[in-house]
Amino acid sequence: MQTKHFFTDPNHLVLTALNSLTLTNPSLALDVENKIVFRRPDAPRKPKKVSIVTGGGSGHEPAFAGFVGQGLCDAAVAGTIFASPSAEQIRRTAIDRVPTDQGVLIIPNNYTGDVLNFGMATEKSRAAGIKTEFFAMADDVGVGRTKSGKVGRRGIGGGILILKLAGALAEAGGSLDQVYRLVQQTNDNLVSIGSSLQHVHVPGRGxxxxxxxxxEVEVGMGIHNEPGSHRTKFELVGLVTTMLRQLLDPNDSDRAYIKYTPKDKFVLLINNLGGVSPIELSGILDEVHRQLTGSYNIKPVRVIQGSFLTSLNGLGFSISLLKLEDTGLGAGKSMLELLDAPAEATGWSNPIPTPTWENRNDSPVQLKNSNLGQENPSNLKLDPAIVKKILGAGLKSVISAEPEVTRFDTIVGDGDCGIGLKRGAEAIQKLLDTAPLTDDIVNTVNQIVTVVENVMDGTSGAIYAIFLNALAHGLRDQDKGSPLPASTEVWAKALKHSVNALAKYTPAKPGDRTLIDALVPFCDTLFQSKDVHAAAAAAQKGTESTKSMKASLGRSVYVGSEEEWVGKIPDPGAYGLSEFLTGLAKSA
Structure with missing residues (x-):
């Protein structure tokens, strides 16, 4: 493993790498504070064009900022090395850094942190009145259906083909619905697998x-050092044979994600994970192509080689195969035509043309910043005194329950669930005590959302933030332009909307032993009965049922011994939420 680097400060490295893109492509700008690379507002741009926003952790260069430019993406937001950017970074990208008049497609890779944070930003964009679609690219077959479970396939090198086709269609005037359908279709016909001889070392870490x-070689290793399907003695011909079998064997029920016939045409992409020399990568491509034509009778109509999505200096490569299908979009918009369309992005193969250099403008870009403190007013009304009374009772209940939640989480988790809930509850209570609340309930919910996003971290914090953002949207959707009391029926409809929105970003369902086991019964019962007491009882019943459930998501999957807690300990997150809902119902 190579542990020597020219940079020892990873944060400084990320910023300098992002800034370099504005030097090699003069049509781009950088929002340093939020680590956003975006197309300059004064650069040439076709009118009425859908905006495409992507991004993810740094360390995968040229992904994702290297794919920003005319004909590809409109903006990319970067996290620290191997970590998702925050929802606030992404929200600012989607709302403030790209045109929104024709809608925005938000498209990260399929990793939990990315899905939650990009998903939260999607809901905030929708709540702001912007037509927004979300899609998580998922092309990896390395771990198979059984191992990947509800999370689904990981997103690796093949995702660049999805971005390229989407960017070309948007540039050609495709609508948001058309671009969204195309990325779904492309992903359904895409398979990838990577392998590496060694893990990578992150600058500044042990x-x-x-x-x-x-x-040995790790077959199917992910782009963050995650394990693949297995390790085996290394020999290139045999390795390629194994990788192609996992990609194309129709009898492998765990990995047969695409069906194909001898008439089907394919695009082949060989992606360098960062540390393979160009001459070796060329030799790898030759071996892959030889086996594709000889063993599978597949002669790719396009062969692409290079570094598109890396893992720092990873000593490995990935193979991606895209089966071409009719897009149904007409002349000039087939998958192959869209792939061949020009793109002014340094991470893609085409160079930046002369007109772009002639339009160079080194003057600073005036950054637009939306003011979340000045939300559009709504006509949904609720007396602030009632909000403080009912919500305060729920907050008091969850704060009191912290020791028990912490005890449960010490047994089945990492022990921080209770502290996180208490920290969030205390911050919301402080808002109720100090903020000048009005009777505009949507505005109040938005203020609570800001608090939750700032003080509650981790997976549960992201889930609560997505849910509350969707709640604000669900409430605002019921505003018909005249004053309307925020009745139980109004809340029930909004909560139902929030549950549906949350389901887009987490695979958790009732029965998976998570806070969803308390949340969904509460929302469903309230929607059906309009009785908050019955809804709180349903949440308690759902929480109690988690005692006998086997965990399928979260740290409970691999922390602690089941003998210690099965039949005895409820899911800590569900328990804490149930306590909040019970306290809230008692004061209603």
């Missing part, structure tokens, strides 16, 4: 304890 033996 050396990972696990190491791959010098004569």
């Amino acid at each position: 050396v990972p304890e696990d190491s791959i033996a010098s004569d």
Whole structure:
């Protein structure tokens, strides 16, 4: 493993790498504070064009900022190395850094943190009145259906083909609905797998304890050092044989994601994970192509090689195969034509043309910043005194329950669930005590959303933030232009909307032993009965049922011994939420 780097400060490295893109492509600008690379507002741009926003953790260059430019993406937002950017960074990208008149497609790779944070930004964009679609690219077959479970396939190198087709269609005037359908269709016909001889080392961090033996290779290893399907003795011909079998074997029920016939045409992409020399990558491509034509009778109509989505200096590569299908979009908009369309992005193969250099403008870009403190008013009304009374009772209940939640989470988790809930509850209570609340309930919910996003971290914090953002949207949707009391029926409809929105970004369902086991019964019962007491009882019943459930998501999957808690300990997140809902109902 190579542990020597020219940079020792990873944060400084990320910023300098992002800034370099504005030097190699003069049509781009950088929002340093939010780590957003975006097309300059004064650069040439076709009118009435859908905006495409992507992004993810740094360390995968040229993904994702290297794919920003005419004909590809409109903006990319970067996190720290191997970590998702925050929802606030993404929200600012989608609302403030790209045109929104024709809608926005938000399209990260399929990793939990990315899905939650990009999903939260999607809901905030929708709540702001912007037509927005969300799609998580998922092309990896390395771990198979059984191992990937509800999370689904990971997003790896093949995703650049999805971005390229989407960007070309948007440039050609495709509508948001057309672009969204195309990315779904492309993903359905795309398979990828990577392999690596060694883990990578992140600048400024210690050396990972696990190491791959010098004569072995990890088949299917992910782009963050995640394990793949297995390790085996290394020999290139045999490795390529194994990888192609996992991509194309129709009898492998765990990995047969695409069906094909001898008449089907394919695009082949060989992606360097960062540390393979160009001459070796060329030799790898030759071996892959030889086996594709000889063993599978597949002669790709396009062969693409290079570094598109890396893993720092990862000593590995990935193979992606895209089966071409009729898009139904007419002349000039087939998958192949869209792939061949020009793109002014340094991460893609085409160079920046002369007109772009002639239009160079080095003057600073005036950054637009939306003011979340001045929300559009709504006509949904609720007396602030009632809000403080009912919500305060729920907050008091969850704060009191912290020791028990912490005890439960110490047994089945990492022990921080209770503290996180208490921290969030205390911050919301402080808002109720100090903020000048009005009778505009949508405005109040938005203020609470801001508090939750700032003080509650981790997966549960993201889930609560997405849910509350969707709640604000669900309430505003019921505003018909004249004053309307925020009745139980209004809340029930909004909560139902929030549950549906949350389901887009987390695979958790009732029965998975998560806070969803308390949340969904509460919302469903309230929607059906309009009785908050019955809804709170349903949440308690759902929480109690988690005692006998086997965990399928979260840290409970691999923390602690089931003998310690099965039949005894409820899910801590569900328990904490149920306590809040019970306290809230008692004061209603």
